[in-house]
Amino acid sequence: MDSHNKNAPIAVEPEADAVIDDAILHQFVGYHMRRAANLLQADMARTLKEIDLRMITMSVLVVVVDNPGLRQSQLADALAIERPNLVSILDELESRNLVLRTRVPTDRRAYALTPTAAGRTLAQRALALTTEHEDRVLAGITPEERSTLVSLMQRIGSASGDA
Amino acid sequence: MDSHNKNAPIAVEPEADAVIDDAILHQFVGYHMRRAANLLQADMARTLKEIDLRMITMSVLVVVVDNPGLRQSQLADALAIERPNLVSILDELESRNLVLRTRVPTDRRAYALTPTAAGRTLAQRALALTTEHEDRVLAGITPEERSTLVSLMQRIGSASGDA
DNA sequence: TATTGTTATACTCTATAACTATA
DNA sequence: TATAGTTATAGAGTATAACAATA
Known part of the structure; x- marks a missing residue:
């Protein structure tokens, strides 16, 4: 039954409970990044x-608390948010006083x-909740590993580490 | 001019080109994760x-190529996509033959x-493009660091590393 | 009853063009 | 003319409830 035809639909046996071969996707950092980010985001939400509060709403609030007098464009730059997307976030924070x-x-x-x-x-309450959240989700990772993870992620996109 | 009143709006001087204090957010893994994932996603797109192709569309295509005969529910489980979201992805892939x-x-x-x-x-072409993309975006990170990054991200959410 | 795929829907996050009011 | 904030809009990605066909 070596019927791997080339142009026919091939009536392959559905592999029931067979293990799915993900190997090729697993070689990519982006694949794991998507899953990890999604997991963090879901638990954080x-x-x-x-x-x-939403994730970004809380980020904005915390930065405003730590930088009173800040202007919107500065805030957008700092958090890498597009200016238009900041508007509704601030509308919400302002309407909630x-x-x-x-x-x-x-x-x-x-x-x-x-x-x-x-x-x-x-903001204080949000920071406490966020800390609890991270301690829970990152329970399997030591503090040293956490900083390794962070510094590696920080270096993504920056062409060379130090040159 | 020590006018940090407590309940008034406080007419703070806008700190012009002053450096924004992000320190509190930087302590959280989720903050860096969001930025890194966003950067990868944008370049990948x-x-x-x-x-x-979109990121997920390409993931689906590659997994189907490597697992012919797969059923949709298996695919959804493997990629951690909700079943309903898979429908339009497959509609697109099917309509493009x-x-x-x-x-x-x-x-x-x-x-x-x-x-x-x-x-x-x-799928072959997509994998080649994805490899180029990762080599470009992760240029500042050595292969060893890449695997460290991946294994750390894999461990996020799993309560304990080995126990 | 439970499961497969589907429809409909909604929410979050991100991105771009074009407007207004100031500068 | 350039900039700060805004409006409108669009596209990804994710999530849930409920349905028809089939098991």
């Missing part, structure tokens, strides 16, 4: 749901972003 | 555009997936 947009006197095009007291409090 | 859906005689609910000759050819 579940975690932050408790305080009704966590962040304020106030006109910059010296440049009336820009807004200065400042956290409210509620924003600072929620 | 650009790369596969040449043969009009890269993959065939044929009824399984022994279970008329299921489809056996088989690649066409064109599908096999395009």
Whole structure:
């Protein structure tokens, strides 16, 4: 039954509970990155749901808390978000009274972003929840391995490590 | 001018070109994961555009090529895609005559997936392009570091490393 | 009853073009 | 003219509920 024809549909036996051969995809970093990122993102979303924040919403809030007076374009650059995508995030944070947009006197095009007291409090809670989340999801990885992982990921995309 | 009031908006000086303090976010693996995954995904999408495939479409094609006769539910499990999301992917691959859906005689609910000759050819091309893409994006990382990165990412989510 | 594939739908994240109001 | 923020829109990727056909 060596019937591997070349142009016919080939009525192959469905391999029932056979093991799927993923080997070729596994050689790619991107494949594992997608799965890991997806796993982290799913658990993180579940975690932050408790305080009704999304991943990026929380990132924005935390950065505003640590950098009061920041302008939107600076924030977008810092977090690698496109300016348009920041708008709805800030709309949400502002409507929940966590962040304020106030006109910059010296440049009336820009807004200065400042956290409210509620924003600072929620940021603290968000950081605690995020820490719990990472400790849970990364339980199988030692602190040293964690920093290795981080520094390797930081080097992705930068042509050479140090040159 | 020590005016850090507590409940007022605080007319903070916008810190012009000042450096943004990201330190708190940088302590989280998820932050770096998001950026790295986003970078890989963007370059990968650009790369596969040449043969009009998306990341997942290419993953599906490659797995079907290596596992002819596979059923959709098996494929969905293998790639960690929800069954509904696989449908449109296969619709596209089928309409481009890269993959065939044929009824399984022994279970008329299921489809056996088989690649066409064109599908096999395009899969080869896709793998070559993906390899080029990874070599480019991961240029700053040695092969050893690549495997370290992969094995660390594989261990994310699995409670304990070996116990 | 349970499973395979499907439809419909929705939410998140990302990306681009074009507008407005200032500069 | 250039920039800050905005609007509108589109495309990926992911997730859930519910259905028809079949087991």
